[in-house]
Amino acid sequence: xxxxxxxxxxxxxxxxxxxxxxxxxxxxxxxxxxxxxxxxxxxxxxxxxxxxxxxxxxxxxxxxxxxxxxxxxxxxxxxxxxxxxxxxxxxxxxxxxxxxxxxxxxxxxxxxxxxxxxxxxxxxxxxxxxxxxxxxxxxxxxxxxxxxxxxxxxxxxxxxxxxxxxxxxxxxxxxxxxxxxxxxxx
Amino acid sequence: xxxxxxxxxxxxxxxxxxxxxxxxxxxxxxxxxxxxxxxxxxxxxxxxxxxxxxxxxxxxxxxxxxxxxxxxxxxxxxxxxxxxxxxxxxxxxxxxxxxxxxxxxxxxxxxxxxxxxxxxxxxxxxxxxxxxxx
Ligand SMILES: Nc1nc2c(ncn2[C@@H]2O[C@H](COP(=O)(O)OP(=O)(O)OP(=O)(O)O)[C@@H](O)[C@H]2O)c(=O)[nH]1
Ligand SMILES: [Mg+2]
Numbered sequence: 001x002x003x004x005x006x007x008x009x010x011x012x013x014x015x016x017x018x019x020x021x022x023x024x025x026x027x028x029x030x031x032x033x034x035x036x037x038x039x040x041x042x043x044x045x046x047x048x049x050x051x052x053x054x055x056x057x058x059x060x061x062x063x064x065x066x067x068x069x070x071x072x073x074x075x076x077x078x079x080x081x082x083x084x085x086x087x088x089x090x091x092x093x094x095x096x097x098x099x100x101x102x103x104x105x106x107x108x109x110x111x112x113x114x115x116x117x118x119x120x121x122x123x124x125x126x127x128x129x130x131x132x133x134x135x136x137x138x139x140x141x142x143x144x145x146x147x148x149x150x151x152x153x154x155x156x157x158x159x160x161x162x163x164x165x166x167x168x169x170x171x172x173x174x175x176x177x178x179x180x181x182x183x184x185x186x
Numbered sequence: 187x188x189x190x191x192x193x194x195x196x197x198x199x200x201x202x203x204x205x206x207x208x209x210x211x212x213x214x215x216x217x218x219x220x221x222x223x224x225x226x227x228x229x230x231x232x233x234x235x236x237x238x239x240x241x242x243x244x245x246x247x248x249x250x251x252x253x254x255x256x257x258x259x260x261x262x263x264x265x266x267x268x269x270x271x272x273x274x275x276x277x278x279x280x281x282x283x284x285x286x287x288x289x290x291x292x293x294x295x296x297x298x299x300x301x302x303x304x305x306x307x308x309x310x311x312x313x314x315x316x317x318x319x320x
Contacts, residue, residue: 001207002206002207002208002226003226004227005204005226005227005228006227006228007227009227043260058227061228081228081229083227083228083303083309112305114307114308114309131218167226170225171309174309174310175226175227175310177199177306178224178309179209179224179308182222182224182251182312185251185284185316186219186220186221186222186282186284
């Protein structure tokens with residue numbers, strides 16, 4: 001039984017729903033912010049999740065960052081050696097999807113060359129009638145960037161958790177691989 | 187006592203910022219390199235070794251994996267919560283072997299050494315053995 005600790009950086013364009021997702025995850029679905037309150041800095045949230053079928057858990061230190069400049073740039077100072085990344089776009093905004101590669105590059109530049117597991121999240125899936133980004137396109141883009149793709153609606157119970165669980169599993173698997181490697185050396 | 191297990195002299199690890207019950211901090215001072223303590227994510231990480239008596243220490247030897255920047259501090263005699271830096275170093279990255287480093291510290295008397303791991307070559311770093319030369 002182990003409790004890992006991960007610094008998880010959450011990025012993406014303004015108003016795609018990063019804070020909504022993080023708040024829902026943190027509060028187990030109790031808090032959905034209807035009114036938009038723009039981030040002007042990093043909001044730090046803490047949340048532990050148990051990984052199903054194991055006795056292990058990951059404690060997330062979530063760095064919910066601002067999407068709008070110049071606030072976004074100021075957030076970067078706090079990302080120092082991220083463990084995980086969560087890149088969010090809004091499925092009703094092609095522009096927010098196009099920005100993702102810039103967000104990925106920005107986070108990677110703070111990773112000191114370490115392998116940092118990540119997810120790509122297409123949010124606002126409840127607004128499917130206004131969809132501008134094809135799920136298959138997002139899925140294959142994610143794959144080519146080593147990210148796992150999830151579609152969510154921060155408004156709906158039972159959706160916001162999947163991306164974080166997949167990050168937790170990926171982090172645990174890095175940990176287990178590392179222990180195996182160390183045991184083979186020592 | 188460079189190669190001896192610090193624990194056999196009554197030293198203890200009194201604090202460690204990570205714990206996996208399979209790889210407890212006591213493994214740092216049991217004298218064996220096969221057993222280790224591993225950090226469980228994020229930096230900085232730290233552990234503190236307490237000696238039963240005041241110690242004169244010239245060299246600290248540490249066997250580890252994936253540690254990048256390490257700072258060693260000594261406890262000051264007048265205040266148990268205050269520490270003073272005695273070494274600040276960056277280790278080379280090793281791939282197929284453990285890192286083995288001797289760090290000169292020149293500590294005249296202290297009962298506590300604090301090890302601050304500021305960064306790593308991986309998310310997780312391990313410490314296999316710490317010994318001291320007086
Ligand atoms: N319909 C719908 N609206 C959502 C969803 N997620 C968030 N919203 C709304 O979108 C708006 C922006 O959400 P935020 O979570 O504040 O966006 P953000 O990405 O944190 O924005 P910045 O902090 O400016 O970077 C809010 O009005 C939310 O209520 C969703 O899944 N579906
Ligand atoms: Mg926000």
